[in-house]
Amino acid sequence: MRKPARKSSNKNRKSSFEEKFSHMVAEYQKAKEVLDSLAEGTAEYNKQKKVCDKLFASAERFINKN
Template sequence: MRKPAKKSSKNIRKSNFEERFSLMVADYHKAKETLDSMTEGTPEFAKQKKKCDSLFASAERFINAN
């Protein structure tokens, strides 16, 4: 009997990258929707904007690292 062929690690890494990146993008879009619904100038707006900027920077670092 033949042993089953292993998937290449490159394909596994690629699918893992796509899954993780899609989750990051989804989180960013949720935070951005919340930010868009808030009124500008409030403390909550500033806090949410900081969160959006942080999520965007995280996704950008993730792309640059991979």
């Protein structure tokens, strides 16, 4: 007798992808809130803008990879 074929774990990968992406989005939104509360043109604002840009780029790479 043949062994039954294993089913793909696409459902697990999909939920894992959604969890990771939602975590990335939440992290970006928190950083964006901090950025919005700062005065534009200050050193802190520029530093926080770089953080936001990095988080956004990371999420974009994650989407393109998957």
